Amino acid sequence: MSFKRPLILVSNDDGIAAPGLHHLVSLMREFGEVVVVAPDSPQSGMGHAITVGDTLRLEKVNIFDGLLAYECSGTPADCVKLAKHYVLKDRTPDLVVSGINHGSNSSVSVLYSGTMSAAIEAAIEGLPAIGFSLCDYSHEADFSHTFDWIRKIVRQALEQGIPKHVALNVNFPHSKHAPLKGIRWCRQAKARWQENFDERYDPTGRRYFWLIGDFINEDTGDDTDVWALEHGYVSIVPCKFDMTDYDALRSLRSWQLD
Protein backbone atom coordinates (compact mmCIF):
# COMPACT_ATOMS: atom_id res chain seq x y z
CA MET A 1 0.00 0.00 0.00
CA SER A 2 2.90 2.31 0.64
CA PHE A 3 4.19 2.11 -2.96
CA LYS A 4 1.11 2.11 -5.10
CA ARG A 5 -2.43 3.29 -4.57
CA PRO A 6 -4.80 0.36 -4.05
CA LEU A 7 -7.44 -0.46 -6.65
CA ILE A 8 -10.91 -0.51 -5.08
CA LEU A 9 -14.03 -1.85 -6.77
CA VAL A 10 -17.32 -0.38 -5.52
CA SER A 11 -20.79 -1.85 -6.04
CA ASN A 12 -24.14 -1.88 -4.27
CA ASP A 13 -27.70 -3.10 -4.57
CA ASP A 14 -29.67 0.15 -4.36
CA GLY A 15 -28.52 1.12 -7.85
CA ILE A 16 -26.04 3.48 -9.50
CA ALA A 17 -27.83 6.65 -8.34
CA ALA A 18 -28.29 5.75 -4.67
CA PRO A 19 -26.90 8.29 -2.16
CA GLY A 20 -25.26 5.49 -0.14
CA LEU A 21 -23.17 4.43 -3.15
CA HIS A 22 -22.03 7.99 -3.80
CA HIS A 23 -20.94 8.42 -0.18
CA LEU A 24 -18.95 5.18 -0.35
CA VAL A 25 -17.30 6.17 -3.64
CA SER A 26 -16.22 9.53 -2.15
CA LEU A 27 -14.71 7.81 0.88
CA MET A 28 -12.88 5.20 -1.22
CA ARG A 29 -11.27 7.91 -3.37
CA GLU A 30 -9.31 8.94 -0.27
CA PHE A 31 -7.66 5.51 -0.32
CA GLY A 32 -6.95 4.70 -3.93
CA GLU A 33 -8.09 4.27 -7.51
CA VAL A 34 -11.80 3.57 -7.64
CA VAL A 35 -13.83 1.68 -10.26
CA VAL A 36 -17.62 1.48 -9.94
CA VAL A 37 -19.88 -1.24 -11.38
CA ALA A 38 -23.40 -1.04 -9.96
CA PRO A 39 -26.92 -2.10 -10.96
CA ASP A 40 -28.80 0.30 -13.23
CA SER A 41 -31.86 0.01 -10.95
CA PRO A 42 -32.56 -0.92 -7.33
CA GLN A 43 -31.95 -4.61 -6.55
CA SER A 44 -32.86 -4.85 -2.88
CA GLY A 45 -33.72 -8.32 -1.69
CA MET A 46 -32.01 -9.95 -4.66
CA GLY A 47 -30.02 -12.31 -2.45
CA HIS A 48 -27.30 -14.09 -4.34
CA ALA A 49 -29.22 -14.01 -7.61
CA ILE A 50 -27.31 -14.16 -10.88
CA THR A 51 -28.58 -13.68 -14.40
CA VAL A 52 -28.78 -16.99 -16.23
CA GLY A 53 -30.98 -17.54 -19.24
CA ASP A 54 -31.07 -13.83 -20.02
CA THR A 55 -28.73 -11.20 -21.42
CA LEU A 56 -26.79 -8.56 -19.51
CA ARG A 57 -26.23 -4.92 -20.41
CA LEU A 58 -23.23 -2.91 -19.24
CA GLU A 59 -22.92 0.79 -20.04
CA LYS A 60 -20.34 3.41 -19.08
CA VAL A 61 -21.70 6.30 -17.02
CA ASN A 62 -20.04 9.61 -16.22
CA ILE A 63 -21.59 10.60 -12.92
CA PHE A 64 -18.56 10.16 -10.61
CA ASP A 65 -16.36 13.08 -11.65
CA GLY A 66 -13.97 11.28 -13.97
CA LEU A 67 -14.06 7.80 -12.41
CA LEU A 68 -14.38 4.68 -14.55
CA ALA A 69 -17.95 3.63 -13.81
CA TYR A 70 -20.55 1.31 -15.31
CA GLU A 71 -24.20 0.59 -14.77
CA CYS A 72 -25.28 -3.02 -15.30
CA SER A 73 -28.73 -4.48 -15.97
CA GLY A 74 -27.99 -7.45 -13.72
CA THR A 75 -27.85 -8.24 -10.03
CA PRO A 76 -25.12 -7.17 -7.57
CA ALA A 77 -23.43 -10.57 -8.02
CA ASP A 78 -23.50 -10.05 -11.80
CA CYS A 79 -21.88 -6.62 -11.31
CA VAL A 80 -18.93 -8.13 -9.44
CA LYS A 81 -18.54 -10.92 -12.01
CA LEU A 82 -18.59 -8.45 -14.90
CA ALA A 83 -16.23 -6.09 -13.07
CA LYS A 84 -13.67 -8.79 -12.39
CA HIS A 85 -13.80 -10.66 -15.68
CA TYR A 86 -14.63 -7.93 -18.17
CA VAL A 87 -14.05 -4.40 -16.83
CA LEU A 88 -10.86 -5.02 -14.82
CA LYS A 89 -9.70 -8.12 -16.71
CA ASP A 90 -6.01 -8.51 -15.81
CA ARG A 91 -6.10 -6.11 -12.87
CA THR A 92 -7.01 -7.53 -9.47
CA PRO A 93 -8.73 -5.19 -7.03
CA ASP A 94 -7.09 -4.83 -3.61
CA LEU A 95 -10.53 -4.46 -2.06
CA VAL A 96 -14.17 -4.81 -3.09
CA VAL A 97 -16.72 -2.75 -1.13
CA SER A 98 -20.48 -2.76 -1.46
CA GLY A 99 -23.02 -0.25 -0.15
CA ILE A 100 -23.61 1.81 1.78
CA ASN A 101 -26.94 0.02 1.84
CA HIS A 102 -30.08 1.94 2.71
CA GLY A 103 -31.30 -0.53 5.33
CA SER A 104 -30.04 -3.15 7.77
CA ASN A 105 -28.37 -6.35 6.64
CA SER A 106 -27.86 -7.80 10.10
CA SER A 107 -28.79 -11.30 11.20
CA VAL A 108 -30.56 -13.48 8.65
CA SER A 109 -30.99 -10.50 6.30
CA VAL A 110 -27.49 -11.32 5.07
CA LEU A 111 -29.12 -14.09 3.01
CA TYR A 112 -31.58 -11.75 1.29
CA SER A 113 -29.10 -8.94 0.87
CA GLY A 114 -27.96 -7.82 -2.55
CA THR A 115 -25.31 -5.68 -0.84
CA MET A 116 -23.77 -8.72 0.83
CA SER A 117 -24.17 -10.88 -2.28
CA ALA A 118 -21.78 -8.52 -4.08
CA ALA A 119 -19.30 -8.87 -1.21
CA ILE A 120 -19.72 -12.64 -0.98
CA GLU A 121 -19.31 -13.00 -4.74
CA ALA A 122 -16.01 -11.16 -4.38
CA ALA A 123 -15.02 -13.49 -1.52
CA ILE A 124 -15.79 -16.51 -3.70
CA GLU A 125 -13.44 -14.99 -6.27
CA GLY A 126 -10.78 -14.76 -3.55
CA LEU A 127 -10.94 -10.95 -3.23
CA PRO A 128 -11.00 -9.06 0.10
CA ALA A 129 -14.56 -7.78 0.46
CA ILE A 130 -16.71 -5.68 2.76
CA GLY A 131 -20.42 -4.85 2.64
CA PHE A 132 -21.57 -1.69 4.46
CA SER A 133 -25.19 -1.13 5.52
CA LEU A 134 -27.00 1.53 7.54
CA CYS A 135 -30.05 0.71 9.65
CA ASP A 136 -32.14 3.36 7.90
CA TYR A 137 -34.22 2.48 4.83
CA SER A 138 -34.84 6.09 3.82
CA HIS A 139 -33.52 7.36 0.50
CA GLU A 140 -32.62 10.56 2.36
CA ALA A 141 -30.88 8.73 5.23
CA ASP A 142 -28.12 10.58 7.11
CA PHE A 143 -24.91 8.59 6.58
CA SER A 144 -22.46 11.13 8.03
CA HIS A 145 -21.95 9.33 11.35
CA THR A 146 -20.63 6.28 9.48
CA PHE A 147 -17.81 7.95 7.54
CA ASP A 148 -15.02 7.86 10.15
CA TRP A 149 -15.86 4.26 11.02
CA ILE A 150 -15.74 3.25 7.37
CA ARG A 151 -12.34 4.92 7.04
CA LYS A 152 -11.04 2.97 10.07
CA ILE A 153 -12.34 -0.34 8.78
CA VAL A 154 -11.05 0.16 5.24
CA ARG A 155 -7.63 1.25 6.50
CA GLN A 156 -7.33 -1.94 8.57
CA ALA A 157 -8.61 -4.08 5.69
CA LEU A 158 -5.96 -2.66 3.36
CA GLU A 159 -3.16 -2.85 5.92
CA GLN A 160 -3.92 -6.15 7.67
CA GLY A 161 -5.85 -7.95 4.95
CA ILE A 162 -9.05 -9.96 5.30
CA PRO A 163 -8.78 -13.77 5.54
CA LYS A 164 -9.25 -15.32 2.09
CA HIS A 165 -12.84 -16.26 1.20
CA VAL A 166 -14.25 -14.15 4.04
CA ALA A 167 -16.56 -11.17 3.45
CA LEU A 168 -17.18 -8.68 6.24
CA ASN A 169 -20.78 -7.70 6.92
CA VAL A 170 -20.62 -4.23 8.51
CA ASN A 171 -23.82 -2.61 9.81
CA PHE A 172 -24.22 0.85 11.33
CA PRO A 173 -26.94 1.99 13.74
CA HIS A 174 -29.34 4.70 12.59
CA SER A 175 -28.03 8.26 12.88
CA LYS A 176 -30.22 8.85 15.92
CA HIS A 177 -27.72 6.67 17.84
CA ALA A 178 -24.77 8.92 16.88
CA PRO A 179 -22.12 9.34 18.15
CA LEU A 180 -21.56 5.57 17.94
CA LYS A 181 -19.89 3.79 20.86
CA GLY A 182 -17.35 1.71 18.93
CA ILE A 183 -17.02 -1.42 16.84
CA ARG A 184 -18.01 -4.95 17.87
CA TRP A 185 -16.95 -8.18 16.16
CA CYS A 186 -20.12 -10.25 16.16
CA ARG A 187 -21.79 -13.45 15.15
CA GLN A 188 -24.98 -13.40 13.05
CA ALA A 189 -27.97 -13.25 15.41
CA LYS A 190 -30.47 -16.12 15.31
CA ALA A 191 -33.30 -13.79 14.38
CA ARG A 192 -35.79 -13.97 11.55
CA TRP A 193 -38.51 -12.10 9.73
CA GLN A 194 -42.05 -12.98 10.74
CA GLU A 195 -43.85 -12.59 7.44
CA ASN A 196 -47.26 -11.34 6.73
CA PHE A 197 -48.99 -10.52 3.49
CA ASP A 198 -51.13 -7.47 2.84
CA GLU A 199 -53.86 -8.67 0.45
CA ARG A 200 -55.24 -6.05 -1.97
CA TYR A 201 -57.15 -5.84 -5.23
CA ASP A 202 -55.97 -4.01 -8.33
CA PRO A 203 -58.24 -1.69 -10.41
CA THR A 204 -59.40 -4.69 -12.48
CA GLY A 205 -60.38 -6.63 -9.35
CA ARG A 206 -57.45 -9.06 -9.47
CA ARG A 207 -55.85 -9.93 -6.15
CA TYR A 208 -52.23 -9.10 -5.31
CA PHE A 209 -50.02 -9.07 -2.22
CA TRP A 210 -47.42 -6.94 -0.53
CA LEU A 211 -44.88 -8.77 1.60
CA ILE A 212 -44.60 -7.22 5.03
CA GLY A 213 -42.64 -8.57 7.95
CA ASP A 214 -41.69 -8.01 11.55
CA PHE A 215 -38.16 -8.65 12.67
CA ILE A 216 -38.18 -11.19 15.51
CA ASN A 217 -35.01 -11.64 17.57
CA GLU A 218 -35.11 -14.69 19.83
CA ASP A 219 -31.33 -14.59 20.34
CA THR A 220 -30.43 -13.07 23.72
CA GLY A 221 -26.64 -13.23 23.27
CA ASP A 222 -24.63 -10.00 23.69
CA ASP A 223 -22.18 -11.17 21.00
CA THR A 224 -24.61 -10.79 18.08
CA ASP A 225 -24.88 -8.11 15.41
CA VAL A 226 -28.43 -7.28 16.49
CA TRP A 227 -27.30 -6.68 20.09
CA ALA A 228 -24.45 -4.44 18.95
CA LEU A 229 -26.67 -2.34 16.70
CA GLU A 230 -29.37 -1.94 19.37
CA HIS A 231 -26.71 -0.73 21.82
CA GLY A 232 -25.17 1.89 19.53
CA TYR A 233 -22.17 -0.08 18.21
CA VAL A 234 -21.00 -0.78 14.68
CA SER A 235 -21.32 -4.55 14.07
CA ILE A 236 -18.93 -6.59 11.93
CA VAL A 237 -19.73 -10.22 11.13
CA PRO A 238 -17.12 -12.15 9.12
CA CYS A 239 -19.10 -14.28 6.66
CA LYS A 240 -18.16 -17.43 4.82
CA PHE A 241 -19.93 -19.13 1.94
CA ASP A 242 -19.53 -22.73 3.09
CA MET A 243 -23.08 -23.43 4.23
CA THR A 244 -22.33 -26.98 5.44
CA ASP A 245 -23.70 -27.62 8.93
CA TYR A 246 -20.88 -29.80 10.28
CA ASP A 247 -22.73 -30.63 13.51
CA ALA A 248 -25.74 -31.88 11.55
CA LEU A 249 -23.39 -33.79 9.23
CA ARG A 250 -22.26 -35.86 12.22
CA SER A 251 -25.73 -36.44 13.70
CA LEU A 252 -27.45 -37.33 10.43
CA ARG A 253 -25.22 -40.32 9.70
CA SER A 254 -27.64 -42.40 11.81
CA TRP A 255 -30.20 -42.38 8.97
CA GLN A 256 -30.95 -45.77 7.39
CA LEU A 257 -30.27 -45.18 3.72
CA ASP A 258 -28.98 -48.50 2.39
Added chain:
Amino acid sequence: MSFKRPLILVSNDDGIAAPGLHHLVSLMREFGEVVVVAPDSPQSGMGHAITVGDTLRLEKVNIFDGLLAYECSGTPADCVKLAKHYVLKDRTPDLVVSGINHGSNSSVSVLYSGTMSAAIEAAIEGLPAIGFSLCDYSHEADFSHTFDWIRKIVRQALEQGIPKHVALNVNFPHSKHAPLKGIRWCRQAKARWQENFDERYDPTGRRYFWLIGDFINEDTGDDTDVWALEHGYVSIVPCKFDMTDYDALRSLRSWQLD
Protein backbone atom coordinates in the same frame (compact mmCIF):
# COMPACT_ATOMS: atom_id res chain seq x y z
CA MET B 1 -46.78 -40.48 10.87
CA SER B 2 -48.62 -43.66 11.64
CA PHE B 3 -51.83 -41.87 12.66
CA LYS B 4 -52.18 -39.09 10.15
CA ARG B 5 -50.85 -38.56 6.68
CA PRO B 6 -48.09 -35.93 6.68
CA LEU B 7 -48.63 -32.58 5.01
CA ILE B 8 -45.95 -31.92 2.40
CA LEU B 9 -45.34 -28.57 0.71
CA VAL B 10 -43.66 -28.76 -2.70
CA SER B 11 -41.94 -25.89 -4.52
CA ASN B 12 -39.13 -25.44 -7.05
CA ASP B 13 -37.31 -22.80 -9.09
CA ASP B 14 -37.84 -24.08 -12.64
CA GLY B 15 -41.49 -23.07 -12.52
CA ILE B 16 -44.90 -24.68 -12.11
CA ALA B 17 -44.72 -26.58 -15.42
CA ALA B 18 -41.24 -28.07 -15.05
CA PRO B 19 -41.05 -31.87 -15.41
CA GLY B 20 -38.85 -32.15 -12.31
CA LEU B 21 -41.58 -30.56 -10.15
CA HIS B 22 -44.23 -32.92 -11.51
CA HIS B 23 -42.04 -35.96 -10.76
CA LEU B 24 -41.50 -34.73 -7.19
CA VAL B 25 -45.21 -34.07 -6.67
CA SER B 26 -46.05 -37.62 -7.84
CA LEU B 27 -43.52 -39.10 -5.43
CA MET B 28 -44.73 -37.01 -2.49
CA ARG B 29 -48.33 -38.12 -3.04
CA GLU B 30 -47.19 -41.61 -1.99
CA PHE B 31 -46.34 -40.18 1.44
CA GLY B 32 -49.10 -37.74 2.31
CA GLU B 33 -51.22 -34.74 1.50
CA VAL B 34 -49.45 -32.49 -0.97
CA VAL B 35 -49.78 -28.73 -1.50
CA VAL B 36 -47.85 -27.04 -4.32
CA VAL B 37 -46.78 -23.39 -4.47
CA ALA B 38 -44.28 -22.77 -7.27
CA PRO B 39 -43.11 -19.84 -9.41
CA ASP B 40 -45.19 -19.07 -12.48
CA SER B 41 -42.02 -18.88 -14.59
CA PRO B 42 -38.47 -20.25 -14.39
CA GLN B 43 -36.40 -18.68 -11.58
CA SER B 44 -33.04 -20.39 -11.96
CA GLY B 45 -30.13 -18.54 -10.41
CA MET B 46 -32.40 -16.46 -8.22
CA GLY B 47 -30.43 -17.27 -5.09
CA HIS B 48 -32.21 -16.21 -1.94
CA ALA B 49 -34.02 -13.33 -3.66
CA ILE B 50 -37.30 -12.09 -2.23
CA THR B 51 -39.75 -9.60 -3.69
CA VAL B 52 -39.56 -6.28 -1.87
CA GLY B 53 -40.76 -3.05 -3.40
CA ASP B 54 -43.04 -4.89 -5.81
CA THR B 55 -46.33 -6.75 -5.68
CA LEU B 56 -46.86 -10.51 -5.70
CA ARG B 57 -49.48 -12.51 -7.57
CA LEU B 58 -50.75 -15.89 -6.44
CA GLU B 59 -53.22 -17.88 -8.55
CA LYS B 60 -54.76 -21.31 -8.13
CA VAL B 61 -53.91 -23.81 -10.86
CA ASN B 62 -55.49 -27.15 -11.59
CA ILE B 63 -52.72 -29.13 -13.25
CA PHE B 64 -51.97 -31.66 -10.50
CA ASP B 65 -55.06 -33.88 -10.66
CA GLY B 66 -57.03 -32.42 -7.78
CA LEU B 67 -54.19 -31.16 -5.60
CA LEU B 68 -54.31 -27.71 -4.02
CA ALA B 69 -51.73 -25.86 -6.12
CA TYR B 70 -50.76 -22.25 -6.77
CA GLU B 71 -48.47 -20.42 -9.15
CA CYS B 72 -46.77 -17.33 -7.78
CA SER B 73 -45.18 -14.39 -9.58
CA GLY B 74 -42.35 -14.24 -7.05
CA THR B 75 -39.17 -16.09 -6.27
CA PRO B 76 -38.86 -19.57 -4.69
CA ALA B 77 -38.35 -17.93 -1.26
CA ASP B 78 -41.52 -15.88 -1.84
CA CYS B 79 -43.40 -19.10 -2.67
CA VAL B 80 -42.47 -20.67 0.67
CA LYS B 81 -43.36 -17.50 2.58
CA LEU B 82 -46.74 -17.24 0.85
CA ALA B 83 -47.39 -20.96 1.32
CA LYS B 84 -46.67 -20.85 5.05
CA HIS B 85 -48.33 -17.56 5.94
CA TYR B 86 -51.19 -17.38 3.48
CA VAL B 87 -52.02 -20.71 1.81
CA LEU B 88 -51.48 -23.04 4.78
CA LYS B 89 -52.02 -20.44 7.52
CA ASP B 90 -52.68 -22.47 10.68
CA ARG B 91 -51.45 -25.77 9.27
CA THR B 92 -47.75 -26.55 9.61
CA PRO B 93 -46.21 -28.75 6.93
CA ASP B 94 -44.38 -31.85 8.15
CA LEU B 95 -41.91 -31.46 5.31
CA VAL B 96 -41.02 -28.92 2.62
CA VAL B 97 -39.39 -30.26 -0.54
CA SER B 98 -38.06 -28.31 -3.50
CA GLY B 99 -37.14 -29.54 -6.97
CA ILE B 100 -36.34 -31.76 -8.62
CA ASN B 101 -34.07 -29.13 -10.11
CA HIS B 102 -32.96 -29.44 -13.71
CA GLY B 103 -29.26 -28.93 -13.00
CA SER B 104 -26.67 -29.39 -10.27
CA ASN B 105 -26.76 -27.42 -7.03
CA SER B 106 -23.61 -28.89 -5.56
CA SER B 107 -20.74 -26.94 -4.04
CA VAL B 108 -20.98 -23.14 -4.20
CA SER B 109 -24.01 -23.38 -6.51
CA VAL B 110 -26.06 -23.72 -3.32
CA LEU B 111 -25.71 -19.92 -2.99
CA TYR B 112 -27.10 -19.20 -6.45
CA SER B 113 -29.78 -21.86 -6.28
CA GLY B 114 -33.44 -20.96 -6.23
CA THR B 115 -34.22 -24.60 -5.41
CA MET B 116 -32.15 -24.45 -2.25
CA SER B 117 -33.41 -20.96 -1.36
CA ALA B 118 -36.91 -22.44 -1.05
CA ALA B 119 -35.53 -25.15 1.25
CA ILE B 120 -33.44 -22.71 3.27
CA GLU B 121 -36.38 -20.34 3.62
CA ALA B 122 -38.33 -23.25 5.08
CA ALA B 123 -35.43 -24.02 7.44
CA ILE B 124 -35.41 -20.38 8.61
CA GLU B 125 -39.11 -20.85 9.38
CA GLY B 126 -38.19 -23.91 11.45
CA LEU B 127 -39.65 -26.44 8.97
CA PRO B 128 -37.89 -29.67 7.90
CA ALA B 129 -36.71 -29.06 4.35
CA ILE B 130 -34.98 -30.82 1.48
CA GLY B 131 -33.90 -29.57 -1.94
CA PHE B 132 -33.46 -32.15 -4.72
CA SER B 133 -31.39 -31.51 -7.84
CA LEU B 134 -30.29 -33.59 -10.80
CA CYS B 135 -26.97 -32.97 -12.57
CA ASP B 136 -28.69 -32.60 -15.94
CA TYR B 137 -29.80 -29.17 -17.18
CA SER B 138 -32.01 -30.53 -19.97
CA HIS B 139 -35.76 -29.88 -19.89
CA GLU B 140 -36.15 -33.50 -21.08
CA ALA B 141 -33.81 -34.91 -18.43
CA ASP B 142 -34.33 -38.53 -17.34
CA PHE B 143 -35.17 -38.42 -13.61
CA SER B 144 -36.24 -42.06 -13.21
CA HIS B 145 -33.01 -43.25 -11.54
CA THR B 146 -33.61 -40.76 -8.69
CA PHE B 147 -37.08 -41.91 -7.61
CA ASP B 148 -36.17 -44.75 -5.25
CA TRP B 149 -33.47 -42.64 -3.62
CA ILE B 150 -35.91 -39.78 -3.09
CA ARG B 151 -38.35 -42.22 -1.48
CA LYS B 152 -35.63 -43.47 0.90
CA ILE B 153 -34.56 -39.97 1.88
CA VAL B 154 -38.11 -38.68 2.40
CA ARG B 155 -39.06 -41.75 4.46
CA GLN B 156 -36.08 -41.15 6.78
CA ALA B 157 -36.81 -37.41 6.97
CA LEU B 158 -40.40 -38.09 8.04
CA GLU B 159 -39.47 -40.85 10.47
CA GLN B 160 -36.26 -39.50 12.01
CA GLY B 161 -36.75 -35.78 11.49
CA ILE B 162 -34.22 -33.24 10.28
CA PRO B 163 -32.38 -31.11 12.86
CA LYS B 164 -34.17 -27.77 13.27
CA HIS B 165 -32.93 -24.94 11.01
CA VAL B 166 -31.08 -27.41 8.73
CA ALA B 167 -31.96 -27.86 5.05
CA LEU B 168 -30.69 -30.87 3.15
CA ASN B 169 -29.09 -30.25 -0.24
CA VAL B 170 -29.52 -33.51 -2.20
CA ASN B 171 -27.91 -33.87 -5.62
CA PHE B 172 -28.16 -36.80 -8.02
CA PRO B 173 -25.66 -37.76 -10.73
CA HIS B 174 -26.81 -37.64 -14.36
CA SER B 175 -28.79 -40.69 -15.52
CA LYS B 176 -25.77 -41.92 -17.46
CA HIS B 177 -24.29 -42.91 -14.05
CA ALA B 178 -27.31 -45.12 -13.20
CA PRO B 179 -27.63 -47.38 -11.33
CA LEU B 180 -26.28 -45.14 -8.56
CA LYS B 181 -23.87 -46.60 -5.99
CA GLY B 182 -25.49 -45.26 -2.82
CA ILE B 183 -25.80 -42.13 -0.69
CA ARG B 184 -22.95 -40.10 0.77
CA TRP B 185 -23.24 -37.46 3.53
CA CYS B 186 -20.96 -34.69 2.33
CA ARG B 187 -19.57 -31.25 2.97
CA GLN B 188 -19.92 -28.52 0.35
CA ALA B 189 -16.87 -28.70 -1.98
CA LYS B 190 -14.59 -25.67 -2.13
CA ALA B 191 -15.19 -25.25 -5.85
CA ARG B 192 -16.29 -22.23 -7.83
CA TRP B 193 -17.44 -21.04 -11.22
CA GLN B 194 -14.76 -19.47 -13.40
CA GLU B 195 -16.80 -16.85 -15.20
CA ASN B 196 -16.51 -15.58 -18.68
CA PHE B 197 -18.71 -13.28 -20.73
CA ASP B 198 -19.72 -13.82 -24.31
CA GLU B 199 -19.89 -10.31 -25.82
CA ARG B 200 -22.43 -9.83 -28.63
CA TYR B 201 -24.28 -7.06 -30.44
CA ASP B 202 -28.06 -6.82 -30.81
CA PRO B 203 -29.81 -5.96 -34.14
CA THR B 204 -29.56 -2.24 -33.27
CA GLY B 205 -25.80 -2.50 -32.68
CA ARG B 206 -25.99 -2.25 -28.88
CA ARG B 207 -23.65 -4.47 -26.92
CA TYR B 208 -24.88 -7.20 -24.57
CA PHE B 209 -23.40 -10.17 -22.70
CA TRP B 210 -24.13 -13.78 -21.90
CA LEU B 211 -22.70 -15.12 -18.68
CA ILE B 212 -20.84 -18.37 -19.25
CA GLY B 213 -18.75 -20.25 -16.74
CA ASP B 214 -16.57 -23.27 -16.17
CA PHE B 215 -16.87 -25.19 -12.94
CA ILE B 216 -13.46 -25.34 -11.24
CA ASN B 217 -12.98 -27.79 -8.38
CA GLU B 218 -9.77 -27.22 -6.45
CA ASP B 219 -10.99 -29.35 -3.53
CA THR B 220 -9.44 -32.82 -3.61
CA GLY B 221 -11.29 -34.22 -0.56
CA ASP B 222 -13.29 -37.43 -0.98
CA ASP B 223 -15.89 -36.16 1.53
CA THR B 224 -17.33 -33.47 -0.75
CA ASP B 225 -20.53 -33.37 -2.76
CA VAL B 226 -18.61 -32.92 -6.00
CA TRP B 227 -16.54 -36.05 -5.30
CA ALA B 228 -19.66 -38.10 -4.53
CA LEU B 229 -21.46 -36.98 -7.70
CA GLU B 230 -18.43 -37.64 -9.90
CA HIS B 231 -18.18 -41.17 -8.46
CA GLY B 232 -21.82 -42.13 -9.00
CA TYR B 233 -23.20 -41.44 -5.50
CA VAL B 234 -26.13 -39.34 -4.32
CA SER B 235 -24.73 -36.43 -2.26
CA ILE B 236 -26.46 -34.93 0.77
CA VAL B 237 -25.06 -31.76 2.36
CA PRO B 238 -26.85 -30.50 5.51
CA CYS B 239 -26.96 -26.71 5.16
CA LYS B 240 -27.33 -24.00 7.78
CA PHE B 241 -28.03 -20.33 7.29
CA ASP B 242 -25.65 -18.94 9.90
CA MET B 243 -22.96 -17.57 7.60
CA THR B 244 -20.67 -16.42 10.46
CA ASP B 245 -17.08 -17.55 9.96
CA TYR B 246 -16.17 -18.31 13.58
CA ASP B 247 -12.50 -18.94 12.80
CA ALA B 248 -12.22 -15.55 11.14
CA LEU B 249 -14.11 -13.99 14.04
CA ARG B 250 -11.28 -15.06 16.37
CA SER B 251 -8.42 -14.02 14.09
CA LEU B 252 -9.83 -10.62 13.13
CA ARG B 253 -9.94 -9.30 16.69
CA SER B 254 -6.32 -8.18 16.18
CA TRP B 255 -7.50 -5.24 14.04
CA GLN B 256 -6.86 -1.78 15.50
CA LEU B 257 -10.27 -0.17 15.46
CA ASP B 258 -10.28 2.17 18.48
